[in-house]
Amino acid sequence: MSASASYLARRAAQKERVRILYRRALKETLNWAVHRHLFYRDASDLREKFDANKNVEGLETIDRLIEDGEAEHNKWRHPDPYIVPWAPGGSKFTRNPPPPPGIEIVYNYGQEDHI
Template structure:
């Protein structure tokens, strides 16, 4: 869930995000037809952003940002290009990573092929168990009803 916003964004970061979104929108419109036209339009878009990069009046800068976001919304593509593994892509969460416990059932000869990794893994497992016991206490040996 790294794509969820969890903190306030600065004006500069919003402008960078707007620039990236506008380039992706241009890519949706031009990339599949003509790569050269897309690059030309991307250079023009960069020039539009560079015209106002030294704006010191914060009210005017905010208005430019809002106008840019409005224009991006109005010119958005009906089927935007998505990376296959990204949220909204055709292969998003298609394969899940194997569970960590699977490494515990490896044969010792298999583990011997990666001695440093499994030594570090054992240290991390002990740290995790200690942190768990510190936060939640030790598990009861008997289950009482």
């Protein structure tokens, strides 16, 4: 029973690693593709690479394929990846920070209070 439980646990871990690798590689493809039509072609090629090994059964073979895929992903990482402007590291991140405590901003735009 423990042999099958450890087998199932290892297969679940491998499936998770493959899922993470695919998502990372797909997001990395967006950094290299300038236009969407280029991205769609590259994403389709990437999916074909993953689907080619979908029916592999040996645990050691799967581990080797995952390690090779991770190594290839790290080799082709973009040197200047796209960052959403308002995310940490983006060009708009903390561009307009909140005012320090004690400073009050009045938004009456020149209207005076009439008593």
